[in-house]
Amino acid sequence: MTADDRFRVTYRIAAVAEAEARERARGIALEQTVEIPDDVVPDGFIRDEIVGRVEHLGPDGTGAFEAVISYSPDSAGREVVQFVNVVFGNSSIQSGIRVTGIDTGPEITRRIPGARFGIAGLRRMTSRAQGGLIAPVIKPQGSTPAGLARIAARCVEGGADIIKEDHGLADQPMAPFEDRLRAVADAVGDANARSGGSALYIANVTGGGGDPIAQAHRAKELGATGVLVMPGLLGFQTVQALAEDPGFGLPIMTHPSFTGAFVLSPDFGIAHGLMYGTLQRIAGSDISVFPNVGGRFGFSEAECRSIAAACRAADGPGVPIMPSPGGGMSVERAGEMAAMYGQDVVYLIGGSLLRHGERIGEAVGAMRRALDAVEA
Numbered sequence: 001m002t003a004d005d006r007f008r009v010t011y012r013i014a015a016v017a018e019a020e021a022r023e024r025a026r027g028i029a030l031e032q033t034v035e036i037p038d039d040v041v042p043d044g045f046i047r048d049e050i051v052g053r054v055e056h057l058g059p060d061g062t063g064a065f066e067a068v069i070s071y072s073p074d075s076a077g078r079e080v081v082q083f084v085n086v087v088f089g090n091s092s093i094q095s096g097i098r099v100t101g102i103d104t105g106p107e108i109t110r111r112i113p114g115a116r117f118g119i120a121g122l123r124r125m126t127s128r129a130q131g132g133l134i135a136p137v138i139k140p141q142g143s144t145p146a147g148l149a150r151i152a153a154r155c156v157e158g159g160a161d162i163i164k165e166d167h168g169l170a171d172q173p174m175a176p177f178e179d180r181l182r183a184v185a186d187a188v189g190d191a192n193a194r195s196g197g198s199a200l201y202i203a204n205v206t207g208g209g210g211d212p213i214a215q216a217h218r219a220k221e222l223g224a225t226g227v228l229v230m231p232g233l234l235g236f237q238t239v240q241a242l243a244e245d246p247g248f249g250l251p252i253m254t255h256p257s258f259t260g261a262f263v264l265s266p267d268f269g270i271a272h273g274l275m276y277g278t279l280q281r282i283a284g285s286d287i288s289v290f291p292n293v294g295g296r297f298g299f300s301e302a303e304c305r306s307i308a309a310a311c312r313a314a315d316g317p318g319v320p321i322m323p324s325p326g327g328g329m330s331v332e333r334a335g336e337m338a339a340m341y342g343q344d345v346v347y348l349i350g351g352s353l354l355r356h357g358e359r360i361g362e363a364v365g366a367m368r369r370a371l372d373a374v375e376a
Contacts, residue, residue: 005107006073008105010101014095032086056068104282109318122286126162126199126200136360137348137349139351139354144175177215228253229285273307278317281319292329297327304325308341326349334371
């Protein structure tokens with residue numbers, strides 16, 4: 001295996017001097033691979049290939065230092081969970097270290113193929129050749145299956161491309177998993193038939209019964225045409241297993257629940273574009289949900305743009321995927337968001353739609369017209 005096959009991770013390291021930064025970088029290279037002191041690393045293959053290599057170290061212009069460390073693809077094998085473990089496993093527990101760049105290299109890209117569908121596949125499935133996709137979120141928690149189904153049907157008739165379940169819908173007594181899926185899948189199918197639409201129904205999978213893979217397959221049997229997974233809770237390996245399962249074959253949307261602590265500090269954690277773009281692509285997500293600028297979560301425009309760019313970059317791992325901003329989205333902001341994000345995006349719209357009550361389908365149609373006016 002050549003040096004070009006190695007994957008590279010860029011870290012921002014807090015240190016008062018370059019000597020300290022170099023010591024910390026060497027510590028990361030050991031911690032993320034062999035997890036033993038340098039003086040006991042066996043010579044030969046382990047020292048030469050497995051231990052991380054500090055390939056670059058220098059000031060980053062912010063008072064900290066930038067280190068680029070390369071790793072052998074054999075440290076990760078073919079598992080996305082182990083790849084993430086090498087990128088930022090134990091070092092995530094240390095202060096003053098932030099992952100700011102990931103270059104998967106050709107070998108990891110070959111071993112871990114990523115998304116099955118991506119942007120092109122989603123456009124085929126929704127019959128939306130151009131323009132942003134509209135994804136109303138059916139909620140709130142506490143609703144009955146019939147109530148959620150009515151909302152879904154009206155949204156499809158209004159022109160929705162995707163019906164997404166709220167990530168707070170699980171297997172609760174108000175709307176048990178199987179009852180809810182049957183009701184909503186039937187409603188979406190009937191509304192598609194009436195309107196000539198091709199809306200997908202993305203059902204939330206929480207691993208009820210202890211097996212999220214089995215639950216995702218059950219969702220498919222009940223009529224879902226996609227699934228929502230929370231990798232912060234269920235793990236990236238769940239996404240990878242579904243994406244690579246030839247017997248599953250549905251698009252996967254990933255939700256950011258429980259991941260905010262990784263990105264919110266500028267001094268440690270993981271950069272926004274990597275968490276909600278690069279890592280989702282590697283895992284196998286087709287649509288990555290993230291908090292939109294101007295909403296209640298506080299992501300900046302620059303951070304949101306970095307996420308969208310990482311999702312769609314032609315040189316990223318696997319096929320480009322759809323970024324999906326949500327939180328604070330409304331019909332009134334549709335034009336503004338279309339101008340910011342462009343066409344290859346899935347717009348989540350939830351709570352604000354419910355204000356329209358029985359006329360929720362008309363609100364979806366108004367959003368379609370607002371997007372088309374900007375994207376034309």
